[in-house]
Amino acid sequence: MAKQINVVAAVVIDGAKLLAGRREGGHLGEGFWELPGGKLKPGEDPRQALMRELKEELGTASYIGERVLPTVVHTYDWGEVHMQVFYAGLKGNALTAVAHDAFRWGTPQELADLNWLGAAKPVIAKLQGVDLTKVVFPAAGTVYTHTVQYYETDRMGITHHSNYVRWMEEARTHFLAAIGWDYAKIEAAGIISPVVSVNCRYKRSTTFSDQVVITTKIAALDRVRLTLSYRMECHDQLVCEGTSEHCFTNQDGKLLRLNRDLPDFYQVLQEASQVK
Numbered sequence: 001m002a003k004q005i006n007v008v009a010a011v012v013i014d015g016a017k018l019l020a021g022r023r024e025g026g027h028l029g030e031g032f033w034e035l036p037g038g039k040l041k042p043g044e045d046p047r048q049a050l051m052r053e054l055k056e057e058l059g060t061a062s063y064i065g066e067r068v069l070p071t072v073v074h075t076y077d078w079g080e081v082h083m084q085v086f087y088a089g090l091k092g093n094a095l096t097a098v099a100h101d102a103f104r105w106g107t108p109q110e111l112a113d114l115n116w117l118g119a120a121k122p123v124i125a126k127l128q129g130v131d132l133t134k135v136v137f138p139a140a141g142t143v144y145t146h147t148v149q150y151y152e153t154d155r156m157g158i159t160h161h162s163n164y165v166r167w168m169e170e171a172r173t174h175f176l177a178a179i180g181w182d183y184a185k186i187e188a189a190g191i192i193s194p195v196v197s198v199n200c201r202y203k204r205s206t207t208f209s210d211q212v213v214i215t216t217k218i219a220a221l222d223r224v225r226l227t228l229s230y231r232m233e234c235h236d237q238l239v240c241e242g243t244s245e246h247c248f249t250n251q252d253g254k255l256l257r258l259n260r261d262l263p264d265f266y267q268v269l270q271e272a273s274q275v276k
């Protein structure tokens with residue numbers, strides 16, 4: 001059986017253009033054009049891995065967006081490449097050539113005829129119908145990845161259903177920290193945030209070492225209540241959808257009105273709720 005090689009790659013975009021790199025001499029696939037990226041380390045979160053690779057290969061920090069298409073599988077003499085592809089943007093302007101001997105920016109149409117590595121071809125084909133200027137990047141904190149632990153599975157090796165509610169809390173903590181209101185700050189302001197309800201709909205099971213990508217959004221916000229929605233995906237498939245509803249009280253348990261009692265927090269939440 002061919003050796004499986006897990007790879008992450010980026011459609012790095014700037015306006016209507018994407019970035020192609022030509023593989024330098026001395027590497028497998030030398031002289032072919034590719035999307036910047038590289039091998040995933042065991043257990044590594046794909047988006048984190050891609051940021052690491054882009055930093056190593058292009059010399060600049062990046063932000064990572066949505067998946068471009070489901071995982072591409074392509075077999076070479078040297079193994080079976082499983083490539084996860086995400087949109088990305090670069091924070092810096094100057095590119096440092098480390099693993100490439102040439103770079104080219106172009107629209108998907110302009111770059112279609114380059115001599116692409118096999119696994120990149122379906123990506124370029126898919127991009128022919130995409131207007132890259134319309135690609136949006138998720139707002140900070142909306143994407144969180146949980147790796148399923150051994151102790152979270154049951155006797156049959158399936159993740160116990162109770163864990164999904166805990167992961168919602170992890171994703172929520174991550175989300176609130178990213179919008180500038182981590183739990184320490186909320187507590188320092190004397191605010192208590194009870195959970196009013198939790199809802200969870202299970203679609204597929206997960207198991208040990210699966211990476212569950214959770215997208216958190218504000219589903220509803222009024223003066224006293226915040227509802228967050230969570231969409232959990234694993235191996236490109238929806239595994240669970242949920243919501244959690246929260247109110248806010250002071251130390252005496254008195255219900256707070258966000259707009260009157262916590263205007264700064266309310267404003268940040270309102271802005272975050274505009275993100276679709």
Ligand SMILES: Nc1nc2c([nH]c(=O)n2[C@H]2C[C@H](O)[C@@H](COP(=O)(O)OP(=O)(O)OP(=O)(O)O)O2)c(=O)[nH]1
Binds near residue numbers: 005029039053118
């Ligand atoms: N980055 C990238 N890799 C691709 C593409 N298409 C494709 O088949 N591959 C394959 C080639 C390689 O077998 C593998 C990427 O491995 P790599 O050698 O670049 O990984 P790396 O940066 O971790 O390199 P190294 O440390 O092992 O030298 O994926 C593509 O478009 N981009």
